[in-house]
Amino acid sequence: MCNNIVIFGPTHSGKSTLIGYLHVYQMCEDEYNWRNLRIKRKIEEMGYKYKKDRILAYYADQGIDEIKSYDKAEKSRGTSKRIHIKETALDMELNCTFIDTPGSDIAWKHKNEGLFLGEIGIFMIEIGKVIELSRKVIGSNAYNAKVNELFSSIYLWKHYKRMKRIIVVISKVDMILYSSYAVKRAESTLRSIDILKDVPIIPISIDVDNRRSHNVFECQSEEMQWYTGNSLITEIKKMLIRENEVIADNNELFAHIERIIPRTQSNNQPAVRVKVLNGTIHERDEIYLGPFKYNGENIMLKGQILSIKNETRGLVSNLSKGEIGGIIFSKLWNKRERLKLTDVKQKRTSIVCKNSAICREGNLLYFNIDKRYFDDNVQDHFKHIVVGNRLKLIWFGRIISMHLLYIDENSIQYNIVLMNTSSESLFMLPMKKNGKLLYEEFLLQLSDQLFINAHLSDLEMISDQSRREVIFTFDGIIEDISTLKGIEPDFICSYDWEMDQTYAKWNNLTDVSIKRIMESTMKFIRSRNIKVYKTNILPQEKNI
Numbered sequence: 001m002c003n004n005i006v007i008f009g010p011t012h013s014g015k016s017t018l019i020g021y022l023h024v025y026q027m028c029e030d031e032y033n034w035r036n037l038r039i040k041r042k043i044e045e046m047g048y049k050y051k052k053d054r055i056l057a058y059y060a061d062q063g064i065d066e067i068k069s070y071d072k073a074e075k076s077r078g079t080s081k082r083i084h085i086k087e088t089a090l091d092m093e094l095n096c097t098f099i100d101t102p103g104s105d106i107a108w109k110h111k112n113e114g115l116f117l118g119e120i121g122i123f124m125i126e127i128g129k130v131i132e133l134s135r136k137v138i139g140s141n142a143y144n145a146k147v148n149e150l151f152s153s154i155y156l157w158k159h160y161k162r163m164k165r166i167i168v169v170i171s172k173v174d175m176i177l178y179s180s181y182a183v184k185r186a187e188s189t190l191r192s193i194d195i196l197k198d199v200p201i202i203p204i205s206i207d208v209d210n211r212r213s214h215n216v217f218e219c220q221s222e223e224m225q226w227y228t229g230n231s232l233i234t235e236i237k238k239m240l241i242r243e244n245e246v247i248a249d250n251n252e253l254f255a256h257i258e259r260i261i262p263r264t265q266s267n268n269q270p271a272v273r274v275k276v277l278n279g280t281i282h283e284r285d286e287i288y289l290g291p292f293k294y295n296g297e298n299i300m301l302k303g304q305i306l307s308i309k310n311e312t313r314g315l316v317s318n319l320s321k322g323e324i325g326g327i328i329f330s331k332l333w334n335k336r337e338r339l340k341l342t343d344v345k346q347k348r349t350s351i352v353c354k355n356s357a358i359c360r361e362g363n364l365l366y367f368n369i370d371k372r373y374f375d376d377n378v379q380d381h382f383k384h385i386v387v388g389n390r391l392k393l394i395w396f397g398r399i400i401s402m403h404l405l406y407i408d409e410n411s412i413q414y415n416i417v418l419m420n421t422s423s424e425s426l427f428m429l430p431m432k433k434n435g436k437l438l439y440e441e442f443l444l445q446l447s448d449q450l451f452i453n454a455h456l457s458d459l460e461m462i463s464d465q466s467r468r469e470v471i472f473t474f475d476g477i478i479e480d481i482s483t484l485k486g487i488e489p490d491f492i493c494s495y496d497w498e499m500d501q502t503y504a505k506w507n508n509l510t511d512v513s514i515k516r517i518m519e520s521t522m523k524f525i526r527s528r529n530i531k532v533y534k535t536n537i538l539p540q541e542k543n544i
Helices: 015-024 029-045 105-117 127-134 141-160 180-191 232-243 376-383 481-486 511-527
Strands: 004-008 084-089 095-100 120-126 166-171 201-203 205-207 212-214 254-261 271-278 286-294 297-310 314-316 324-333 345-354 359-362 364-370 390-395 398-409 413-420 427-430 441-447 450-460 468-475 491-496 501-509 533-536
Touching: 004 015, 004 105, 015 084, 015 095, 015 120, 015 205, 095 105, 105 141, 105 254, 120 127, 120 141, 120 232, 127 141, 127 166, 127 180, 141 441, 141 450, 166 180, 166 232, 180 201, 271 345, 345 398, 345 427, 359 450, 364 441, 376 441, 376 450, 390 413, 398 511, 398 533, 427 450, 468 511, 481 491, 481 501, 481 511, 501 511
Parallel strands: 004 095, 004 120, 120 166, 166 201
Antiparallel strands: 084 095, 205 212, 254 271, 254 345, 271 324, 286 297, 286 345, 297 314, 297 324, 359 427, 364 413, 364 450, 390 398, 390 441, 398 413, 441 450, 468 501, 468 533, 491 501
């Protein structure tokens, strides 16, 4: 059973404090005081000021940039600057891995990837921010802007995960003196947002000085006798029982590389931290991993696993689906030489799969987007999307800017082709035995809170070294098609009388040339109000 629980939300909601409180809840008083003393000495030896009101947060935020004090201008960035992972025993039989994420958009890479690592989400927001939102007129520009600012990560969760796996926590209710009226007003404000109508909402408070809480583990507090709902931990347990399924190993290994760790604490060797998305990684396995940057090139590596460390349980013999951990290699090599992890640079698309896996690689991605369930907002966005725009692709927790090369639509779907804005980037996915991609469903971000599901149908590779062709096919005669000749050399246009179709074809193209041709040709199509056409970008006769 996989019990990864991610805590996310705006800055200063108390996420790190909650992580710390869960971690120390079962400590005896002597151990708690001893650990606090060690933390205090460490901070003061580093030359920073120890703040007693942050004692619980220090259990999560231990980086130098997280410990030091900030002025008021910097404070809005939040305390946590990166992902923190802590294992916590909720009771004698249930251990959970809690993942703390930064609240600030400045740390958006860690913020979004933290969501990807979790299976259950706890969205925390302090009650003051909800009360502030309640004073704005629903539907006004100020209201919509504030909703986008506070809840954009929930809209990402909705598409990336499931709303049945999220709990909303209203924190710091002690700031309003545990007022039942204020809490009910805050809950009503949250319920007025469509996406939050049916999710559990739990008000909590943590007394840092006395190491006690309201509605975290228990609900029987004198200050909140009016509250009749579940505690946070009770709701988490219910969700784990309801949502966790038996995870079968189907041998199709696939793991996402979260980061390279230059030096591990146990044996001073570099490692990669991964989340296993499919299958199981075993000790002594030979695996295929990458892409990595090495001497200005994209390379793939083969590696033999020396040891595996579960993020919270220590050394283990394997990592199964849903688990997070580190991998140390006895050797790594590519086609030409032996390498170390410290020799290469991780890319945002780096993954792990079986050494024997058949993979598709490319920087040109083909997506189909079902439009039958689009609401007016999504449909309106698509009306304004044109070739040359940049779209954001959510690729296993990372946001990657993509260049739109092509878009068309039929009665049920949009068909689009995206290329990474950096021609050096590379995407890789293993194939199933039936020839389909192991992962086909991804997200595109159109705005802060607008995400759409996109089906990846294929990947292809184009580069300055590999030449390609572009063919446009139009119904009927397009008399001025020859005006496109000036875009690039090696242009041919013709008309097929039997098929009643006009063809425009460019040969010997690089990726940069393809971008230019697609933009200019789509502008030509719009100016002539041409409704029916097809395009073929790659030499494999791929009709979109």
